[in-house]
Amino acid sequence: MSSARRLSPLRSLAVVGALGTSVLLLTACTNADTTRSSVAEAAQTESPSPTATGTKSPSPTGSPSANEDQSQRKELVSATKVTWDKAADTAVKEVPEGKLVDLELKRTKSDATASPTGSPTGSPDMSTPNPAPSAGAPEWEAKVAQTDGTLHRIDIDAVSGKVFRTMVDPDQDADDKTQVSDWLDKAKQTPAQAVKAATAKAKGTVTHVELGDNDDQQVVWNVDVVDKGNWNKASIVVDAANGKVLSQDVDTD
Structure with missing residues (x-):
């Protein structure tokens, strides 16, 4: 690429x-x-x-940076013990009647337990029920929406499966909530159904599932799948209304 x-x-x-x-x-x-x-x-x-x-050059494309990206995927995925579906179940349980709209595997930042506002006393909307993983360790960052579109962020240790931080998204305004609520109304496919459609096209480990819309204003699920054979990442777009795969792009970097 x-x-x-x-x-x-x-x-x-x-x-x-x-x-x-x-x-x-x-x-x-x-x-x-x-x-x-x-x-x-x-x-x-x-x-x-x-x-x-x-x-x-050891890189398939002759670019050192491409090899670095593949190595980073390998390290992150190999260190992860909790699958995307287990993390999704854990996240949804944190929000009554909540629905998953985003789940991404990433590395834990050093300020994982800090207040979003930087307040030493912490935010009243944030909870830290368990110790955060060490910086750089894998975590699942989830966003779960209430029926009115309010987003809750839930951070889950990708090794132990324990929630270590929850909070209400502080950056949402009324329009943002309306948009999320609209996406949920139009999405007839669950995250699990979207992942099933995506992994039928690209085998591997799911590292990201996100609800949104495309340039044609279609509500879609974006699913990232990492191939553990070569550590390339496939990004698959699935129609959230009918489950059809709309596009697939493989990132070899």
């Missing part, structure tokens, strides 16, 4: 020729000892090392 190149034989000859010219010029201007020293330095600078020309 987004290749390692080797120095061609023609280019190697050009380098040697350039060095020869440099030697002649240096001879005309300096003594023999200086010339030999300069030639040696130039050869070290210009000549490609046998190791460098014979080594291929």
